[in-house]
Amino acid sequence: MSVTVNIVRAGVFLDSVVLMQISRELTAIQGVEDAALMMATPANWDILSDAGLLDEDTMAGPGDLLVAVRAQDQAIADSTLQRAAELMERPAQQNNTSQELRPLTLRSACRQLPDANLALISVPGDFAGAEARKALRAGLNVMIFSDNVSLAEEISLKREARDLGLIVMGPDCGTAIIDGVPLAFANVVPRGDIAIVGASGTGIQEVSCLIARAGEGISHAIGVGGRDLTEAVGAISTLTVLDWLERDVATHHIVLIAKPPAPSVVDQITDFIRSSSKSYTVCLVGSDDLALPDNAKLTTTLKDAAAAAVKNSKGLEALPVVQQAPAAGSYVRGLYSGGTLAAEAQVVFLSHRQPVLSNVPVPGAGLFTSERANHIMIDLGDDRFTRGRPHPMIDPAVRDEPICAALSDPDVGAVLLDVVIGFGAHPDPAGHLAGLLDRHGRSGSVVIASVTGTDEDPQVRAKQVSVLERAGVVVAPSNADAAELALAGLKIG
Amino acid sequence: MVDTAALAPAIRRANSKALEILLQGDPVLIDVVPAKDLIPELKEHTILHAGPPIEWDRMCGPMRGAVAGVAVFEGWARDLDEAGVQASKGCFDFHPNHHFSAVGPMTGLTTCSQPLLVVENRAAGNRAYCTVNEGLGKVMRFGGNDESVRDRLAWIRDSLGPALGSALQCCGGIPLRPLVARGLTMGDEMHQRNVACSSLLLRELAPALASAVADHSDLSEMLAFMGSNDQFFLNIAMAMGKSIMDPVRNIEQSTVVTAMTRNGTDFGIRISGLGDEWFTAPVEMPAGLYFPGFSAADANPDMGDSTIVETIGLGGFAMAAAPAVAGFVGAGSVAEAAGITARMREITLGEHPEWTIVSENYQGVPTGIDIRLVVETGIVPTINTGIAHREPGIGQVGAGVVKAPMACFEKALRALGERLGIS
Numbered sequence: 001m002s003v004t005v006n007i008v009r010a011g012v013f014l015d016s017v018v019l020m021q022i023s024r025e026l027t028a029i030q031g032v033e034d035a036a037l038m039m040a041t042p043a044n045w046d047i048l049s050d051a052g053l054l055d056e057d058t059m060a061g062p063g064d065l066l067v068a069v070r071a072q073d074q075a076i077a078d079s080t081l082q083r084a085a086e087l088m089e090r091p092a093q094q095n096n097t098s099q100e101l102r103p104l105t106l107r108s109a110c111r112q113l114p115d116a117n118l119a120l121i122s123v124p125g126d127f128a129g130a131e132a133r134k135a136l137r138a139g140l141n142v143m144i145f146s147d148n149v150s151l152a153e154e155i156s157l158k159r160e161a162r163d164l165g166l167i168v169m170g171p172d173c174g175t176a177i178i179d180g181v182p183l184a185f186a187n188v189v190p191r192g193d194i195a196i197v198g199a200s201g202t203g204i205q206e207v208s209c210l211i212a213r214a215g216e217g218i219s220h221a222i223g224v225g226g227r228d229l230t231e232a233v234g235a236i237s238t239l240t241v242l243d244w245l246e247r248d249v250a251t252h253h254i255v256l257i258a259k260p261p262a263p264s265v266v267d268q269i270t271d272f273i274r275s276s277s278k279s280y281t282v283c284l285v286g287s288d289d290l291a292l293p294d295n296a297k298l299t300t301t302l303k304d305a306a307a308a309a310v311k312n313s314k315g316l317e318a319l320p321v322v323q324q325a326p327a328a329g330s331y332v333r334g335l336y337s338g339g340t341l342a343a344e345a346q347v348v349f350l351s352h353r354q355p356v357l358s359n360v361p362v363p364g365a366g367l368f369t370s371e372r373a374n375h376i377m378i379d380l381g382d383d384r385f386t387r388g389r390p391h392p393m394i395d396p397a398v399r400d401e402p403i404c405a406a407l408s409d410p411d412v413g414a415v416l417l418d419v420v421i422g423f424g425a426h427p428d429p430a431g432h433l434a435g436l437l438d439r440h441g442r443s444g445s446v447v448i449a450s451v452t453g454t455d456e457d458p459q460v461r462a463k464q465v466s467v468l469e470r471a472g473v474v475v476a477p478s479n480a481d482a483a484e485l486a487l488a489g490l491k492i493g
Numbered sequence: 494m495v496d497t498a499a500l501a502p503a504i505r506r507a508n509s510k511a512l513e514i515l516l517q518g519d520p521v522l523i524d525v526v527p528a529k530d531l532i533p534e535l536k537e538h539t540i541l542h543a544g545p546p547i548e549w550d551r552m553c554g555p556m557r558g559a560v561a562g563v564a565v566f567e568g569w570a571r572d573l574d575e576a577g578v579q580a581s582k583g584c585f586d587f588h589p590n591h592h593f594s595a596v597g598p599m600t601g602l603t604t605c606s607q608p609l610l611v612v613e614n615r616a617a618g619n620r621a622y623c624t625v626n627e628g629l630g631k632v633m634r635f636g637g638n639d640e641s642v643r644d645r646l647a648w649i650r651d652s653l654g655p656a657l658g659s660a661l662q663c664c665g666g667i668p669l670r671p672l673v674a675r676g677l678t679m680g681d682e683m684h685q686r687n688v689a690c691s692s693l694l695l696r697e698l699a700p701a702l703a704s705a706v707a708d709h710s711d712l713s714e715m716l717a718f719m720g721s722n723d724q725f726f727l728n729i730a731m732a733m734g735k736s737i738m739d740p741v742r743n744i745e746q747s748t749v750v751t752a753m754t755r756n757g758t759d760f761g762i763r764i765s766g767l768g769d770e771w772f773t774a775p776v777e778m779p780a781g782l783y784f785p786g787f788s789a790a791d792a793n794p795d796m797g798d799s800t801i802v803e804t805i806g807l808g809g810f811a812m813a814a815a816p817a818v819a820g821f822v823g824a825g826s827v828a829e830a831a832g833i834t835a836r837m838r839e840i841t842l843g844e845h846p847e848w849t850i851v852s853e854n855y856q857g858v859p860t861g862i863d864i865r866l867v868v869e870t871g872i873v874p875t876i877n878t879g880i881a882h883r884e885p886g887i888g889q890v891g892a893g894v895v896k897a898p899m900a901c902f903e904k905a906l907r908a909l910g911e912r913l914g915i916s
Contacts (some may be wrong), residue, residue, distance in 0.1 A: 017820040020782035020891075036785035041721065043629045051786030062721075068785070101835045105870055108839055 001313055002033055002070055005077040007084075009065040013039065013383060014088065019065075022087045029083065031076035032069060040066040048134060072364035103471070106134050120183055122146055128171060129153040132199030136161055136168070144225070145184050147383050151232060152227065158236040167240045172383075173223035174393075174424075177208070185393060187312035187422035188456035192217020194309050195245050196429075197238060198257035199226045202338025202381075202393075202420055203285065203302055206452045207255055208481055209461075210306035213454070214316055219250040226339075228259035235268055242272050254280050255309050257302065257340065260287035281308040281473025284360025285343045286350075300351075302344050303480035316478070332486045333406040334377035334468040335399055337392035341418045341479045342379040345480075348483035349375055359384075369401075373411050378402065393425045396432045404440055407447075414446045414486040418479055421464055430464035434471035449475045450482040500913060504865075507747035511765050512843045512861045515749070515805065518737030519616040522694075522729055523666040525658035527650075529605040531622055534592045536605065538569055539586040543601025543798045544756025545771040546589050550578045553744060553757035554638025558885025559600035560585065562638025564644050567604050573638060573886075585780060590771075591752055594739060595622040596731045596798035599634035599881055600757070607646070608654025612669065612732040614740065621735035623728040625649050626719065631888035634797070635881040653715055659705035662699055667734045673807070674847045676726075677858070682801060682815035683730040684808030685877035690726035695719050715850075719727070727799065734801035743768045748909060749842065750862040752793050753804050753874065753897055757796035757881075758815050762901045763866055766909050774900035779822045779880050781893015793883035795895045800876050806845055806860025809875035809894065810837040814850045814858070820879055822894045833861065833875050840866040840874070864909070867902040 011185035019037040027036035036053055038044040040060035053068035060066050067084050071077040106119060112325035119135035121128050125148030132142045142161065160170045169176060175198075176183040180191050185201050190213040196218060198204040204221050211218065224237040236255070245251045261269065261284075273280050273296050279344050280296035283305035292298050299305045307313035332349075336342035339360055346365045349356040356375040357368035359382055368376050380392045380399055392398040399417075406415045419429050426432065430451070437447065449468055453461040467477045478484035509518030530534050535541065540560060542552075552560070561576040564585070567722065572578035579585065590597050597603050601624075609622040624634075627645055631637035661667065672693050673681075679689035708713040719725050742751045747765035754761055759773040760842035776795040783789065802808040812819055816827045823829045831852065837859045838844075867873060873896045880891040 014816050015816045017782070017825060020784075021820055021825070023785065024782055034785055038785075043721070044628055047784050047786075051784070053785050104836070104839050104872070105866075107866075167590060 002072055003074050003077050004053060004055050004068070004070045005074075005081060005215065006053075006055040007067040007081055008040070008058065008060045010060075011063055012065040013063070014065060022084060025087060026069065026080055026084055029076070029080055031072040032080050033071060035069045035080060035084070037039050037065065037067050037088075040064045057416060058423065080449070095117065096368075106131060106138065110138050110140075113264070116230045117141055118143060118178070122143060125149045125171070129157060132157050132168065133160065136164055136166055139164075139166070141166045142168045142170075143173055143176055143183055143223075145173060146170070147172040148387060151227060154227060155233055158228075158233060162236050162240065165369065167237055169223050169237060170225045173225050175204045175221060175223050177218055177221040179220060182423050185420070185422060185424040186221070187452070187454050189454060190217035191219070193219055193250060193252040194255060195219045195248070195251040195253070196221040196242050196255045196257065197227060197413075198223055198255075198340075199247070199259060200257070200338070200340040202418070202452065203257040203283075203340030203344075205420060205422060206302045206311070206338070206341060206344075207257060207283070207306045207451055209454050210303060210316055210478055211310055214308045214310040214313055219248065220245070224260070227476070229258050229265050229269075231262035231264045235261070235265040239268060242269075242276070246276055246278065246479055252278060253309055254278055255283060255305055256280060257283045257285070257305065259343070262285050262329055266290065283304050285340055286347050286364070300347050300478045302340065303478045330413050330490060331373065331411050332375045332490065333409065333412045334375075335406065336377065336379050336418050337381050337383055337396075337399065338418050338420055339379040341420075341452070342377045344479055345377050345416060345483040348480055349377075349487065352487050354487060372409065377416070383485075393420050395428075396426050396429045403436060407440055407445055411447050412490055414448055416482055416486050417447065417449040417473075418482075419449050419451045419464060419468065420449060421459040421461065422457045425459070428459060428464075428467075430467040431461075434467050437471050437473070447472065448476060448482050448486050448489070450476045450479045452479065497915065500915075504746050504748060507766065508749055508842055508861070508863065510525065511741045511744050511747045511749040513755065514617065515861055516733070516739060516843060516845060517616040518614050518670075518740070518805075520612045520614050520669040520733040520736045521599065521666040521733075522610060522661060522669055523613045524611040524661050525608045525625065525654050526611055527605070527654070528603055528607050528609050528622070531609055531611065532595065533702050534593060535603070537567070538584060539576055539588070539605070539831070541588050541590045541595060541597070541601075541603035542756060543590060543597050543796060544754045545761030545773050546587075546760050547756045547758055548587060549583070549585070551758050551798065553793055554883045554885045555796065555881040555887075556600045556757050558636035558638045558887075559602050559633045560634050561600045562642055563604050565638070566643045567606060571862065583887050589754075589756075589788050590798055591735075591754060591763075591855060593622075594620060594735065594824035596735045596754075596801050597624055597634070598626070598727060598731060598799045599797040599879060600636060601798045602633065606650055608650055610657075610729055610732050612736045613666070613737040614727065617740035619730045619736060619739050621739060623732035623735070625727045626653060626728040628722045629889065634883050635879065635887075635889040636793070637888040638886050650712060653718065656700075656702060656706050656711075656715055660701035663705055664698070664701035667694065668852050669729065670847060672697075673730070673733070674849070677811060677814045677848055678851050680815050680817070682808055682877065683812040684727065684802045685818045685821070685879075686723075686815045687726040687730065688723040690730070691719070692725055694726055694729065709769065730802050730807065731799055734805045734807070735798075737805050738801065741765050748864050748906070748911065750804055750864060753800040753876075754798045755795045760898050760901055762864075762897070762905060764905050764909065767905065767912065772901045772905040772906065772908065773905070774898040774903060776894055777898055779878050779893040779895035781880055781881070781891050783891070787882070787890035789888050791882050793875070793881040795878060796881060797878065799878065800897070801876075803876050804862065806841065806848065806858040806907065808859070808877045809833060809859045810841070811850065812877070813853055814865055821877070821892060837875060839870050840872050864902045864906050867899070868906050871899070873897045873899050873902065
């Protein structure tokens with residue numbers, strides 16, 4: 001036999017939505033058949049009556065709050081009324097600060113920030129072009145972080161940008177530091193008078209960090225995308241940046257990092273440099289076959305590019321001695337998160353006349369397919385590996401399996417790794433790597449790495465280095481040095 | 494071959510024009526007049542209903558209940574059973590309110606003898622109509638149809654309607670633009686919550702009504718009826734919305750939504766660039782809170798022409814002005830309500846200059862829904878709504894929030910693309 005209990009709170013007003021919320025909570029209590037809190041207006045009186053919630057003796061007027069419970073027994077009814085009183089007196093929850101009203105589209109972002117002049121686009125590649133086009137038409141420069149954007153789309157966007165007096169950085173542009181503001185993957189480097197223009201992100205990061213370590217700084221670092229210097233794209237963004245830097249009073253020297261450009265764009269670049277009032281370092285990773293004017297110096301590694309750009313390169317010289325010779329295998333396996341770092345390692349090997357294979361071969365290197373008895377440099381950040389998966393700089397676990405395979409490979413004498421830190425990168429890549437090596441156990445092969453970053457980065461380069469060293473990793477001062485050390489180790493072995 | 498480069502500016506111009514007409518709308522409540530005097534097509538046995546076109550066999554429970562009730566009310570059938578038989582035999586001629594400058598809440602039935610509120614848009618010169626709100630609980634708009642429901646309709650027809658008409662004629666009409674602006678600052682969003690606007694209206698109307706009604710007890714009854722009905726203003730807001738949106742129709746190439754409405758079975762939208770064509774999809778179920786004795790199992794799917802208020806930027810779009818309403822689906826915090834309005838800003842082209850939200854630093858409500866933005870962002874309009882019982886004859890069981898189905902917007906966009914020669 002169920003009991004119906006009514007309580008009248010005379011002269012109490014609560015909003016009907018609040019009352020319905022409390023009613024819902026009470027109805028969910030075990031043993032409660034129905035419950036309602038309502039202002040006792042005639043209309044509500046009818047509803048309560050129809051629901052069988054009225055005690056026939058109850059007296060209330062439209063200004064009174066009626067609490068009505070029908071429960072299995074008196075005890076449940078009483079405790080439910082008690083709960084109703086608690087819920088009515090509960091203070092409002094302070095949750096207003098937790099929800100930030102972030103814009104969901106470029107359109108509303110522009111309304112919130114009308115002075116913005118750059119959009120960073122990081123959506124799946126199939127949609128990046130459409131978003132970039134919207135940004136350009138809204139008068140914004142564009143940095144396309146996304147990869148897997150088609151060549152045709154890139155050309156179309158860059159042409160539209162050029163016509164609008166804007167720039168498209170990327171696609172697959174991971175790094176930029178504009179007027180001291182880091183975007184995407186970038187390191188905390190001092191401001192200075194050296195500008196870096198590069199096809200790739202990690203190349204810019206390595207050079208900017210080496211410049212910082214030599215005690216100098218960066219005016220701007222701008223990524224233009226890996227295909228900008230191809231004949232198809234025609235260096236549209238590179239030429240735009242060079243033109244801007246020519247007029248930038250903060251920039252005195254410009255480092256241009258690129259794969260060997262298409263012959264058709266070489267003339268455009270060299271003509272520009274020849275007529276420029278500034279000095280240049282052109283780092284063609286993998287080629288020394290380029291005639292440059294007197295105000296430009298050609299280098300083939302990132303380390304040499306940094307050394308050529310700074311006034312005093314003494315800080316970049318020191319090389320540690322190899323602590324540990326590889327025991328068994330005679331080949332080096334490089335597993336890179338940065339494509340340009342993988343290319344630089346190939347250049348170092350080729351300069352010592354060591355044949356090398358890669359999934360992203362520089363001129364003179366072979367294309368890696370499946371032949372394992374070779375020096376092999378793999379770029380794990382290549383589009384083929386990152387479609388639908390995180391980049392190894394964000395999630396170092398992507399590299400775990402290939403590292404373990406290399407460590408277990410009897411042909412491998414040394415494993416070469418890059419560890420890239422800074423904004424956007426994993427919070428502790430060295431710690432992750434140390435954990436992996438610890439779990440895998442010691443093997444015959446030596447692990448050699450370099451840390452691209454600075455002590456001012458959130459991960460702190462010195463700390464990352466010491467974590468790696470404690471894990472038995474040989475840490476070289478630069479990526480090029482790491483490759484040199486691997487070769488030196490082989491010679492000792 | 495279509496010049497797609499020229500299309501974007503053309504659509505932008507068309508939408509600017511649409512938005513300008515929308516924002517200039519100057520609705521004034523001027524009269525209450527029997528439907529047959531306003532809509533010549535509204536003969537005996539003709540029933541206008543909410544939503545896109547629908548026939549008896551596809552009508553939901555509450556709409557069938559209301560059809561039976563209104564047939565008895567109009568004297569076409571002796572009782573509800575006979576009315577149902579007549580309906581199934583095709584004795585009634587069904588048309589959407591929207592085809593006759595009218596709107597109606599929930600089932601939204603409009604028939605010849607019912608008095609209709611008349612709102613004139615003085616900027617464009619057109620008029621729109623809506624029935625008088627019947628109050629809460631068991632009412633015809635929620636599918637109620639018993640004698641008490643019909644008696645109230647008769648009283649509205651015979652007493653309240655004519656009195657309101659006289660009072661409005663006497664006072665020269667009530668401008669709604671400023672009234673709604675004040676209501677927004679007082680916590681109304683004009684769909685789920687009309688308590689402030691209902692009170693403001695009653696305050697403006699009471700002197701004229703006192704002059705128009707000679708008998709004190711009649712006057713007292715009318716004032717009590719309006720004063721006890723927090724939703725009295727809803728039907729006026731709806732006629733206002735219709736009067737504002739109708740002149741926005743038929744602007745070539747415009748992607749602005751001119752109507753959103755539901756008949757309890759289908760949700761339909763119209764867009765300016767495609768005139769009077771309906772784009773429909775199945776209605777969704779509202780999420781919300783229920784009256785004692787009822788639960789979600791009793792609920793009918795979404796219904797009514799009242800989404801015209803969202804179409805002009807009120808209701809769910811103005812949720813930030815009425816945080817309590819956000820409590821129907823969440824905790825009802827100010828931040829939640831602001832979040833809903835912020836999402837609606839992603840799919841609208843402009844903001845109303847006078848209808849502002851205090852807690853958002855007097856930013857205007859988002860208005861002018863662009864189907865391109867809906868499809869692009871995946872954000873559909875949020876709609877505040879009452880919930881009817883799914884069986885005929887029972888009435889309202891709760892209130893809540895519902896989403897417009899994306900398929901309507903996709904269909905409309907495809908159709909417009911075809912019209913403009915984009916395949």
